[in-house]
Amino acid sequence: MPIRYIPYDKVPVKGQAILNNITRSQRLLSYKDNDKVYERIIRGIPYYELKELEQVGEKSENLVIRGECLSACAYLKEQNIKIDLVYIDPPFASGADYAKKVYIRKNPALAEKIKKAEQKMDMEELVAFEEKMYGDIWSKEDYLNWMYENLMAIKEVMSDTASIYVHLDWHIGHYVKILMDEVFGEENFRNEIVWHYQSGGRQENLFSKKHDNIYFYSKSDKWIFNSDDVGELRGSEKRNNMKKEFDENGRAFVSIKSNGKIYKYYEDELITPADVWNISHIQQKDPQRVDYATQKPNSLLERIIKASSNKGMIVADFFGGSGVTAKVANDLGRRFIHCDIGINSIQTVRDRLKEAKADFKILEVQDGLNLFRNPIQTMDKLASLIDGLNTKKPEGINSFWFGTITNSKYGTIPVYAPDLRDSTKKVLDIVAINEVINKEIHNFDTFNGEVKKVIIYYVDIIDIDEIEKFIKDNNQTLIEVELKDLKQVLDFVVVDDKVEFNLNEDGLFYEVEIESFYSDRLKQKIDEYNSKQALKANGSYISISENGLELVEYISLDCTNDSGAWQSDSEIKIDKNGFVSIDGTKTKEFWNGKISSNTKPKRLKIRNIAGDEIIVIIN
Numbered sequence: 001m002p003i004r005y006i007p008y009d010k011v012p013v014k015g016q017a018i019l020n021n022i023t024r025s026q027r028l029l030s031y032k033d034n035d036k037v038y039e040r041i042i043r044g045i046p047y048y049e050l051k052e053l054e055q056v057g058e059k060s061e062n063l064v065i066r067g068e069c070l071s072a073c074a075y076l077k078e079q080n081i082k083i084d085l086v087y088i089d090p091p092f093a094s095g096a097d098y099a100k101k102v103y104i105r106k107n108p109a110l111a112e113k114i115k116k117a118e119q120k121m122d123m124e125e126l127v128a129f130e131e132k133m134y135g136d137i138w139s140k141e142d143y144l145n146w147m148y149e150n151l152m153a154i155k156e157v158m159s160d161t162a163s164i165y166v167h168l169d170w171h172i173g174h175y176v177k178i179l180m181d182e183v184f185g186e187e188n189f190r191n192e193i194v195w196h197y198q199s200g201g202r203q204e205n206l207f208s209k210k211h212d213n214i215y216f217y218s219k220s221d222k223w224i225f226n227s228d229d230v231g232e233l234r235g236s237e238k239r240n241n242m243k244k245e246f247d248e249n250g251r252a253f254v255s256i257k258s259n260g261k262i263y264k265y266y267e268d269e270l271i272t273p274a275d276v277w278n279i280s281h282i283q284q285k286d287p288q289r290v291d292y293a294t295q296k297p298n299s300l301l302e303r304i305i306k307a308s309s310n311k312g313m314i315v316a317d318f319f320g321g322s323g324v325t326a327k328v329a330n331d332l333g334r335r336f337i338h339c340d341i342g343i344n345s346i347q348t349v350r351d352r353l354k355e356a357k358a359d360f361k362i363l364e365v366q367d368g369l370n371l372f373r374n375p376i377q378t379m380d381k382l383a384s385l386i387d388g389l390n391t392k393k394p395e396g397i398n399s400f401w402f403g404t405i406t407n408s409k410y411g412t413i414p415v416y417a418p419d420l421r422d423s424t425k426k427v428l429d430i431v432a433i434n435e436v437i438n439k440e441i442h443n444f445d446t447f448n449g450e451v452k453k454v455i456i457y458y459v460d461i462i463d464i465d466e467i468e469k470f471i472k473d474n475n476q477t478l479i480e481v482e483l484k485d486l487k488q489v490l491d492f493v494v495v496d497d498k499v500e501f502n503l504n505e506d507g508l509f510y511e512v513e514i515e516s517f518y519s520d521r522l523k524q525k526i527d528e529y530n531s532k533q534a535l536k537a538n539g540s541y542i543s544i545s546e547n548g549l550e551l552v553e554y555i556s557l558d559c560t561n562d563s564g565a566w567q568s569d570s571e572i573k574i575d576k577n578g579f580v581s582i583d584g585t586k587t588k589e590f591w592n593g594k595i596s597s598n599t600k601p602k603r604l605k606i607r608n609i610a611g612d613e614i615i616v617i618i619n
């Protein structure tokens, strides 16, 4: 349960998406489940405790938060932290799953040989498999309800002169713009920016889709816009094919006569950019690339941050991904808040900001959900954790149900589990249970076996006694409804990796030498990959040496704390080509299987190539 609900300052009129013009809103914007969002807005933003995971560099106000956008907003509101600029690039409802390529590193012994032979490694030689990062699969109604709540919560933490940029595309952008009109006010709409790029394929039977939409709104009629900082040269744009002229100083211009006056447009003049931006996607070999599937280019964020914030102001991205917003904000002397639900995002931005020598704190929302890396991978694992669950449902058991369990006493038991990718499904309340008992269990009439019982898993429940009483009073069938806590199942979702190491000391410094590293989960993934390759004519296999050091991506020593927040006093990151960064500085060295520190290390942290971390105490 959240510790409490933080009320919204302003609650919209019931019915959601009510624009000033009621007729229009009723025709266009009344869609399925609107009223459920309304209930949640009335309840407030769920506030969970946050735990400090790590302090990187000096103490500062910069934050990296692992958790949902809503929880981060509740925390900021609680702390009275106001944001000056928000950029979000939320899932697009594109119907796609995004995956991360996981690269096997060079084994230290082999790396040494390669170094001697001065052999250059080519990207193509890298062996990799994929891990799902996040899913983008929603029904339109679910997506809009989810987005509405997020926008409402974000608005709560924006300063009075703040701006918000919401990055979407043709899939859902036009619907979200209507929500934004409602949440921020049509009068606060500033621009619809078209980000135009060339990458991607071409279609033959329609115009190729080559742009995203970025909706720019301000919180009020006062907003920051530094046109001088984003000015671009007018260049040799010719109006109506007018002739270029030169003034006495040789400056080129075109002139236009209007109402008896002559206006000169100089080529070397800075002008405010238009709302169509030609910025290319990040190329394969671009150094800013961090291998995050949906990473946006720095230059896109540079323009937004320079235009809509000043130095020292707070810039937040609640769907931070690769950390482009935080990185650019830091480079431009702004403070930053990065939030994301996935562990890969948090690790990527952490390492990126460490390299940029930024100071920040990493917090984790304690919402009781022991996620395995991210919601989508947790959902994939969930089925195997519920005893006897079969996700292939017999005919008559619809998609509301996660799967079924068969047992001799009850026969087929439909099982519901909330979709962890959609935060609006997390809380089991009267509205949700009402849907089960007054709608879903009546659908079993079409099922040609008899359902005697259903199991409903929940992550959070408003009040279990109240829900049970509601079931008792309202269930008009003989079907038993059993409620179960999903958190107890998820306690078994993470199985720790194992490491063996030696601590050597030579009086001047300490050296931890990794003897072996074993990850059961990665082993299974690699076995799965190899068996798929075996079916191909020229399959390329992944083989891991006995000590397993190819599976290590990052290693860190904490010489300060033996419990609580992590303090990285020494760290090594091995990139996909095998080169190491030492304390955030890139080198052309290969990893030798060791890490050293000047003082005695108290704890060792190891991150595997898929992002799972373990911490062990050094005695």
Ligand SMILES: C[S@@+](CC[C@H](N)C(=O)[O-])C[C@H]1O[C@@H](n2cnc3c(N)ncnc32)[C@H](O)[C@@H]1O
Pocket (backbone or CB within 6 Å): 067, 068, 069, 070, 089, 090, 091, 092, 133, 134, 292, 294, 295, 296, 297, 318, 319, 320, 321, 322, 323, 324, 339, 340, 341, 342, 345, 423
């Ligand atoms: C399109 S990506 C953002 C990419 C980012 N702009 C960049 O340039 O790297 C969307 C991100 O939202 C995160 N996400 C999805 N649902 C979320 C939620 N409810 N709260 C916070 N982050 C979420 C995903 O993990 C993913 O990293």
